[in-house]
Amino acid sequence: MRFSVFAYSQEKLLEYGLDVTDALILDWFANFFIGKMEKRIFKDSSDNPKIFGWVKISKIMEDLPVIGITSEKGIRRRFDAFVEKGLMQRETVITQGGKRSYYRTTELYDTLLNTKAAERQESKKTDSDKSIKISQRNSTTFAKNKNPQGTKTTYADSENYFESPQRNSTTFAERNENTYAQGNSSSYALNDSLTNDSLVTDSLKISEFKNSAVAFNNASEKIFGKNAFDESFPEKAAAFFMQNKIKIESAEIYLEFIRKRVTEKKPSNPRGLAYRLFFQNDILQEFRNLQSELSEKVAETEKYLSVCPVCGKEKVNVYASCPKCGFDMTTANDDEKLGIARKIWNLPPEKKRLFKIDEEKFIRRKLSLGFASLADKNTREQLKTEMSELYKKYGIEA
Known part of the structure; x- marks a missing residue:
């Protein structure tokens, strides 16, 4: 069959x-x-x-x-x-x-995806092919990429990304590069991306590529631990990001995003799944959509942020009270209230502390009167007079 x-x-x-x-x-x-x-x-x-x-x-x-x-x-x-x-x-x-x-x-x-076909093809390799080690394939470093015979070279070896080679250097993603349905069009593993000379010489500056590879090595160690992936992962990841025009500053955020996705699935081989998901275009698109949605929310929120006109605190919601001085930002256009708030804020520390105590007592008494009393015009006038006297006591004038 x-x-x-x-x-x-x-x-x-x-x-x-x-x-x-x-x-x-x-x-x-x-x-x-x-x-x-x-x-x-x-x-x-x-x-x-x-x-x-x-x-x-x-x-x-x-x-x-x-x-x-x-x-x-x-x-x-x-x-x-x-x-x-x-x-x-x-x-x-x-x-x-x-x-x-x-x-x-x-x-x-x-589970529909055929992960067995590639494995069976692997078993048909000759004994000599099986004896070739991954480390031998990467023996010539990217930094010395002057190999006339076309031997596959990697920058990873020259920088000694990992202390020891990955035990399962042929990863799930590499073994099944043509078996995943979406992989037919997206080529998610990019397994041979670095063997294409034009990718480096025409599209990527060598220094930028090296820096990106180092960044991915550091980020993957931080998120997944040392030797989490095979030693060519940092350079493949760097090429994948650059090919998709994603800033390297997002490397750690994307790896953390992948880690959360893997944690949700609880697979038997989390690192293998992480490798596979990393290079999937639909996963990358999901990450981009989430980042875009987050940026939109931040932009929307920032429309309602302003500087407190009393204490100068930045990014205060214009529909809330300032967390630093307590000023009601909705009254920022009320010159009288704004002037009083500024005078209270500029009181000497001890005098300000005593004012706050008296103000709190006044507010508690006011609240204890209830709605019926507060609806009475005479009561409201009395409270207004008491507040004015409190301001005068501390040298605050409206």
């Missing part, structure tokens, strides 16, 4: 009761999801944001006439089955144009 149908294990497809049409639709979703599919973020039961993609049924019919399904109902049934089997999650929203269904794949979907 053939191992794979597209990037899926044929054995698993049969186990879940899926046919070749299902496989083609799943492959369409996986590849379109990392492309221009409209995305939306929904929160799961743990309040964690997850990215879903809108599936427009007519788009599937347009892209896949070969499946022979000419009714939207027929394709919807397929997606209903994916959800029922636990291969996908669905969120439905009501819009002016009607209902929209958004989907994302689940961990169960990952």
Whole structure:
């Protein structure tokens, strides 16, 4: 039996009761999801944001006439089955144009991916090929990249990124570079990115590349520990970031994002999963969306921040009280209240302390009167007089 149908294990497809049409639709979703599919973020039961993609049924019919399904109902049934089997999650929203269904794949979907085919191909290698060690492949350093025979070189060795080579130097991501459905279009592992001379000479400055690789080495050690990945990881990560035009300053944040994703899944091989997720374009897009959403929230919040006109504290919410001096920022345009607040703030420390004690007593007595008394005009006038006398006592004049 053939191992794979597209990037899926044929054995698993049969186990879940899926046919070749299902496989083609799943492959369409996986590849379109990392492309221009409209995305939306929904929160799961743990309040964690997850990215879903809108599936427009007519788009599937347009892209896949070969499946022979000419009714939207027929394709919807397929997606209903994916959800029922636990291969996908669905969120439905009501819009002016009607209902929209958004989907994302689940961990169960990952079991469809053919991880055995590459392993079987590995077993067919000759004994001589098996005896070649990863360290030998990287024996010539990037810094001395003048090898006329084209031997694969890495910057990692010259900088001694890890004290000892990774025990499992051929990682999950490397062994399955062509088996992941989304990997067909995204090439998430970038396994050979550094063997392409033009990538370094035309697109990347050597010094920038070196600095990025060092940054990734330090960040990965901090987040995942020493020797977490094989010794070529820092340079591959640096190339991946630069190729996707992401600032190296985001390296540690992205690795922390990956670590949280891995923690959620609780896999048997967390480092292998972390490596695989790192180079997936859909995961990178999810990270970008979250960062963009965070930036928008910060920008929105900053619109309502100002400098306190009393004490000078920066970034105070204009609809709240200043945390430093207690001034009600909503009264900033009231010259009388602003003037009094400034005078109180500029009182000598001991005098200010005594004023605060008397002011607190006055406020407690005022609150004890109740709403009925405070509604009385004479009572309000009396309280106003008492407040004026308190200001005069401490040399504060309105």
